Amino acid sequence: MNNIQINSQGQLKHFLGIEGLNRDILLRILDTATSFIMDESKAVKKVPILRGKTIVNLFFENSTRTRTTFELAAKRLSADVLNFNINTSSTSKGESLIDMLHNLQAMHCDMFVVRHSVTGAPHFMAQHIAPDVRIINAGDGQHEHPTQAMLDMYTIRQHKPDFSSLRVAIVGDILHSRVARSDIHALKILGVPDIRVIAPKTLIPRELDKLGVRIFNDLTTGLQDVDVIMMLRLQQERMKTALLPSTHEYFNYYGLTEKALLVVDSDAIVMHPGPINRGVEIDSLVADGSRSVILQQVSNGIAIRMAVMAMTLGTIEV
């Protein structure tokens, strides 16, 4: 399904999902991102790499936060950016998704950053777009969120350079999380030997054991000796279904607190894709504590998105 994102020279053409990519490509993304990271002075590096290119944010699901990171990344590469609010666009006039894409393509837009509630929407677009247009998946359904996974890998590598010796636990609503799915694929590909998911039984997908991860329903048992804890955001709407009893009870069993951290490695780091629900999946003392690398993840997200944009738009096949 993901072969479409690699061209015949093995270069990244689209960025649709982590599944199916190889270790070399993932490391190239991380290394390219390094070149965009601010130095200690935090002076902004604005580079002319994509000057004259037009990047369109096509967000069918509203997410100001994620859209902003892509917009910032594009502007720091000197591209022109168009933001599409799909509710107010011509789809309300009954235009099909493909017609809309073909129109934007005819306007010589060079890249579409797509968020969509339907799994596979970015793949579908990549299959129907002109050969010189690029698609970046900014989250599709409960499927993948590959730039989030790569910024997570980047942040892990900053603190734990050797993936081959890591114990990583992903905690929370695995069932509905495209972040978890992309992270698991990336950790596997990068050679992490011990990947664990920790969640109540109702939030663990059936096919998960096939991915080669260990499943825990008890937080303390699952966190034993881990180096990296990746918390997931608990969607408030899960509470409205029968999947979970209450946020209070969820916090009691799965909320990350100082006490829960007693069993982890002394240098373990705490991650979260944001925005965090304080007191639901994570205690404020932990979110703001010394182990937390949550805001570093946000910073790294800009560099990772710059890397993916620069790499895909730089590999136009002739």
Place this chain on the structure above:
Amino acid sequence: MNNIQINSQGQLKHFLGIEGLNRDILLRILDTATSFIMDESKAVKKVPILRGKTIVNLFFENSTRTRTTFELAAKRLSADVLNFNINTSSTSKGESLIDMLHNLQAMHCDMFVVRHSVTGAPHFMAQHIAPDVRIINAGDGQHEHPTQAMLDMYTIRQHKPDFSSLRVAIVGDILHSRVARSDIHALKILGVPDIRVIAPKTLIPRELDKLGVRIFNDLTTGLQDVDVIMMLRLQQERMKTALLPSTHEYFNYYGLTEKALLVVDSDAIVMHPGPINRGVEIDSLVADGSRSVILQQVSNGIAIRMAVMAMTLGTIEV
């Protein structure tokens, strides 16, 4: 009414409507657009012609598609662009249109691209604006949509360079179409000898014969031997009135199908301003077929808007 758009040297100052312009000006717009068209490599030409200029999209009617084409055109000329969502702007505080214009003008905005549901709104603005500010009509009421007409003329000329020998049919809701009105004026001015409109009687305006066009109520009769077919979009809301029975019946009588095309010239092209209603005014086989130049129209729209912006902002009278 349109004299205001030409300065004393005969140059384009505003672009408000096709009516009243001469053949020379229209050809100059087409030729200027040619210089902005992407070459075969489709490499983006970003030019510094309007660097430091500020262009404001003032859309009182929502149209993401049209606004996007103007925004792209402005950015490719290196102008700064402001998008005004009029619903959320200070007009909701009871500010008058003229006060709003004078305020934006005081901020040294150089051009307003205006879409408004009221006929003549852009003319009204042009009459009340400072001499160094430019107005572009992006569609006013059921009056004119001059940039659409010029991109249509551009696309026709690409395929049929000699306007003086053409047979052109415009098909659909002529009554409510500013596109039809602007296209008819442009075709007349450029010397097209045979202009036909094809529509049910309820969708043909009374004064149309004065414009020197031939009126047909039957699709096959009207399409006989034409070189160019310009389809119009059927507004869904027309169905709610007594003007038309149903989309199904409309398609039976006026929908453009492969069968209907049997009577046209062998090299005839099919045009549509978009977004298309598949299965309402046009069959998908035709819209996506070899005669269709619909996506070329979209591409040409960027170049035409660049041309009009560059020409009007370059002719400041001293």
Place this chain on the structure above:
Amino acid sequence: MNNIQINSQGQLKHFLGIEGLNRDILLRILDTATSFIMDESKAVKKVPILRGKTIVNLFFENSTRTRTTFELAAKRLSADVLNFNINTSSTSKGESLIDMLHNLQAMHCDMFVVRHSVTGAPHFMAQHIAPDVRIINAGDGQHEHPTQAMLDMYTIRQHKPDFSSLRVAIVGDILHSRVARSDIHALKILGVPDIRVIAPKTLIPRELDKLGVRIFNDLTTGLQDVDVIMMLRLQQERMKTALLPSTHEYFNYYGLTEKALLVVDSDAIVMHPGPINRGVEIDSLVADGSRSVILQQVSNGIAIRMAVMAMTLGTIEV
């Protein structure tokens, strides 16, 4: 409370309010703005001072007009601009204001222009932001609107260069006006000896006499011999409370008419922050008359905002 906006070298670090600033800083802002003002040809000066910087408009209260002036100012300084519609942002996911700020800061945004309905919100942000990030107050509650005050001072100085000999009257809804509060502070700091407020008793705050202004309830008495009249916008929603009887009656007593101007100085100027309510607080003959400098205020607003942005982002403490 405002000390936070000055760094240890006495330079402007944030711009949160006029209260607490000294005369030297205010004059420096006015002089810096002068360098950005368009010359007679009105040619746009786009300067590269903030190239590579990212400025975020964080508007928790909707105001297209004010946001636009900041956006234009930022773009003319060559900064990249992000506009945040807070209703559609992640705050709707329950993210706290501080978490949102820290996230944007982690993305290496350099400045936040903040409008908020709560008094002190920009101060609060300035206290919780990284040392190299700047906050500009674009209006907080009924507290301050410092850039409006500075553009008012700029406009006054254009016409009346000597603040030390001026009689200035502020007319209207003083009680709810952050503009009035900031203007009074600025006039005091710049040494205006005669500051008057004119309003019905219900629209005058209790603590006003402490600020050293003279209070008038009668328009003609208050306007006697003044050099500058600063009208305030009457919020229509005041009519819904018991504070005022009707707009008609308000206009009769406090509306600025040609007749009311008979008692002022022959060179007196009329100002208004906009958008004006014609026939409510000001007659059209006056708003559009020869004494009116209302549109000059708008023009000056761009230069003042450029000045404040350039000064604060240029004084990063190491």
